[in-house]
Amino acid sequence: MKILVATSKPFAPAAVEGIKKVLEDAGHELVLVEKGTKDDMIAAIKDCAGLIVRSDIVDKQVMDAAPQLKVVVRAGAGYDNIDLAQATQHGLCVMNTPGQNSNAVAELVFGMLVTLIRNRYNGKSGTELKDKTLGIHAYGQVGRNVARIAKGFDMKVSALDPWVSDEKMIADGVTPVHDLKELYRNNQYVSLHIPATDETRHSVGKELFELMPHDGVLVNAARKEVIDEQSLDQALADRDDLRYVADVKPDIADQLVEKYGDRVFFTPKKMGAQTAEANINAGLAAAHQVVAFLKDGTNRFQVNK
Incomplete structure (x- = not known):
């Protein structure tokens, strides 16, 4: 055949x-x-x-x-x-x-994150990941690899996924979370790994983003469709401490870069599996x-x- x-x-x-x-x-x-x-x-x-x-x-x-x-x-x-x-x-x-592709995507999450929090290596002082909190939104293959790498950075990791048992997360050294708002509210960094479905499209935007602590960073290595882009734009405007980094370039990427500069970072093409x-x-x-x-x-x- x-x-x-x-x-x-x-x-x-x-x-x-x-x-x-x-x-x-x-x-x-x-x-x-x-x-x-x-x-x-x-x-x-x-x-x-x-x-x-x-x-x-x-x-x-x-x-x-x-x-x-x-x-x-x-x-x-x-x-x-x-x-x-x-x-x-x-x-x-x-x-x-x-x-x-899961390890490749997970490694890119931290490549993008370190690039962002080290101010793109411009000579100015950045910050470290050690002892910081990371929430993983969906604990599938990529999410589990993100957790493994995060533990190597000595980060405090929690995750939300209704399809994964608490026992599995705990065995991985990850704290289970059962409320989406709690996940965003209690983590300085959130790594997004939900698929694009009828239920998840445009499901992450201003309401969740603005729950994040001071200097919160949302990392999207999933799909651009899960982000409510206009709502996220408004959150970045309302809080000048929030940052967004993605391996999936938004439709309004140029607008976001023009308005928020180094607070946003996007790969030019989807690079997670590359x-x-x-x-x-x-x-x-x-x-x-x-x-x-x-x-x-x-x-x-x-x-x-």
């Missing part, structure tokens, strides 16, 4: 070679479209049984062009670039590769998942119904 890897942001060469070997060892053929457009994907997918993407959009138009398609795997944790409802209607299995290790891990995981599904229907990480 043909398996299409369509990535406008390509995998590392080592990852492509690894994906190719996994697929060919299982008797499949790799079809590769790198740095292509959506039209390129549509042209290549017509006789493919599997599709592996990164952040590329997979919608009804793509699915309609793929009558033989059976499985789509997003090489990464987030999957809001795939229309799940349409996939279900088309009889497709959609999977992600949770955990493969390490050689994460790139290879996610690509190989995606390839193995496609092979397993086509062989015997294994769908452990299916995200649609």
Whole structure:
């Protein structure tokens, strides 16, 4: 069977070679479209049984062009670039590769945070993370890695996640929190890791941000859609001690930088998964998942119904 890897942001060469070997060892053929457009994907997918993407959009138009398609795997944790409802209607299995990028994203959280609190290394005195409080909003794979690294900084870590038991957090040396406002109110730093869903879009803004202690910093390595950008803008205007840093550039990024200067920091492109290790891990995981599904229907990480 043909398996299409369509990535406008390509995998590392080592990852492509690894994906190719996994697929060919299982008797499949790799079809590769790198740095292509959506039209390129549509042209290549017509006789493919599997599709592996990164952040590329997979919608009804793509699915309609793929009558033989059976499985789509997003090489990464987030999957809001795939229309799940349409996939279900088309009889497709959609999977992600949770955990493969999690350490890379967690390390970037602290890279951005240290850059911010050290004043971008401009020669002026900054501050340290030791003994500071960190709240983790969602304690999934990335959140757990953030907690692990934070403990290395000797930070005091708490987390909120209704899907994770108190016992699990306590075993990790993390204090469980059950009230969202309490999480923001009691932590100088909050690291945001919720997915973009109908329930979470625009759910974090002025009301939560302004609860944070003096010199509060909100770090977003999740999705820009979970932020109420206009509301966050107002919070930054109302309190000149608050700061915001994100790996997901807001739609109003230029406006925020112009108004608040060094109090905000954004990576120019989403960089969380942009390490050689994460790139290879996610690509190989995606390839193995496609092979397993086509062989015997294994769908452990299916995200649609």
